[in-house]
Amino acid sequence: xxxxxxxxxxxxxxxxxxxxxxxxxxxxxxxxxxxxxxxxxxxxxxxxxxxxxxxxxxxxxxxxxxxxxxxxxxxxxxxxxxxxxxxxxxxxxxxxxxxxxxxxxxxxxxxxxxxxxxxxxxxxxxxxxxxxxxxxxxxxxxxxxxxxxxxxxxxxxxxxxxxxxxxxxxxxxxxxxxxxxxxxxxxxxxxxxxxxxxxxxxxxxxxxxxxxxxxxxxxxxxxxxxxxxxxxxxxxxxxxxxxxxxxxxxxxxxxxxxxxxxxxxxxxxxxxxxxxxxxxxxxxxxxxxxxxxxxxxxxxxxxx
Numbered sequence: 001x002x003x004x005x006x007x008x009x010x011x012x013x014x015x016x017x018x019x020x021x022x023x024x025x026x027x028x029x030x031x032x033x034x035x036x037x038x039x040x041x042x043x044x045x046x047x048x049x050x051x052x053x054x055x056x057x058x059x060x061x062x063x064x065x066x067x068x069x070x071x072x073x074x075x076x077x078x079x080x081x082x083x084x085x086x087x088x089x090x091x092x093x094x095x096x097x098x099x100x101x102x103x104x105x106x107x108x109x110x111x112x113x114x115x116x117x118x119x120x121x122x123x124x125x126x127x128x129x130x131x132x133x134x135x136x137x138x139x140x141x142x143x144x145x146x147x148x149x150x151x152x153x154x155x156x157x158x159x160x161x162x163x164x165x166x167x168x169x170x171x172x173x174x175x176x177x178x179x180x181x182x183x184x185x186x187x188x189x190x191x192x193x194x195x196x197x198x199x200x201x202x203x204x205x206x207x208x209x210x211x212x213x214x215x216x217x218x219x220x221x222x223x224x225x226x227x228x229x230x231x232x233x234x235x236x237x238x239x240x241x242x243x244x245x246x247x248x249x250x251x252x253x254x255x256x257x258x259x260x261x262x263x264x265x266x267x268x269x270x271x272x273x274x275x276x277x278x279x280x281x282x283x284x285x286x287x288x289x290x291x292x293x294x295x296x297x298x299x300x301x302x303x304x
Contacts, residue, residue, distance in 0.1 A: 006136070007252045013140050014209060015247025016147030017043075017202050019240045021220070022227040023154055024198040026239065030171035031191040034084050034095040038103040039199055040220030046203025047212040048110060051119040061121035061208055062146075068200035076193030084192055103217060110214035121207035139208045147205055154198065155236055167191060219266050223250070226269040229276025 025039050049071075050064040057063075083102060087095045110116075122139055158164035169177040170187045178184050206212065206220070223246055231242035250265045257264060 003255075007248055007255065009136050009144070010140050011248030011251040012244060013144035013147055013205075013247070014250060015244030016144060016151055016240075017205050017209075017243075018220075018224055018227055018246055019243035020147065020150050020154060020198055021202050021224045022231070022233075022239050022243055023151065023236065024195040024202075025224055025228065026233045027158075027167070027171070027191055028195045029233075031167055032080075032084055032088070032188050033092070034087055035092060035099065036195070037096060037099040037221055038106060038217070039195075039224060040222075041103045041106040041217030042196055042199035043203035043206055043220050044110065044212050044214065044217040045106060046200035047121070047207035047216075048114065048119060048203075049200070050121040050204040050207040054121045061204060062142075064121075064204045065201055068204060069197050072193055072197035072200055076196045077189060079196065080189050080192040084188075088188070103221070107214045107217060114214070116214055118211045118213040119207070120211045121204075122209075143205045143208055147202075150198070150201065150205075151240060163187075163190065219262070219269075222266060222273065223269045226272040226276075229273045 021039060021043060025036060028034050028036050028039075046064070046068050049068050050061040053059050053064040053067060054061045079102075083098050084095075087098060122137075158168060166177070166182045167187050167190070169180065169182055170184055174184055177187075203212075227239060227243045227246055230245070231238040233239060246269070249268070250262075253265050253268075254262060
């Protein structure tokens, strides 16, 4: 019982990191129509930034947020202009190929800058927290708390602010949003910047839980896609629940097989993605049988 509680508590923090990554990936797809296969690599860039801030300035790893958020404000518009904007009128496969190339480029840049050295930003002096019979490092507790706050902030911003409602309007019907006075190109640019900022911040949190290296981004992307395959990206709560399930599974498998656990989790995640892509079209056909009239689009409020 204590082992299950330990896995659940540690998996919560990791799962919430995957949740915010999946939510930002979902927003990118809904608004910018881009399948970003470099999302995990952006998180790894944030993780390396946390390690750099900690090792170079002997500062708290969370201070890296003060670096990655302004960096996203610069990197986001650049990536939008160079990669994402030209893809708006292209088939989805174009975004897959372009962001896959971006992923390879980020990995090559990290290898050149760090000699592919695995890094972590764990604070070994922070002590432990006791929750009943469960003891966990302070890093797990802080990451779970901040991950939950970040996920809640993302959802609240989308539901409660005018900008968030505009983003949801663009995601629901781009033409109707334009007719209602929403600046669609600006919303797309803002989405790219926000998604990159969330990915970099999630990477800062990830560096406090595990070791990362340049190739870790591919594994993170596969796990986030597994969350998407399981949840179907239909409701926020299902995305968060699926992400926590993936995080708990990773912690459990890694604890059972310390040497090969990460590879097993990656294999399972890839299998979930493949099965999800095969099954979901069939499920969609069952849920929505052919009709004489086209069904009305699902309101954005119910999804976000």
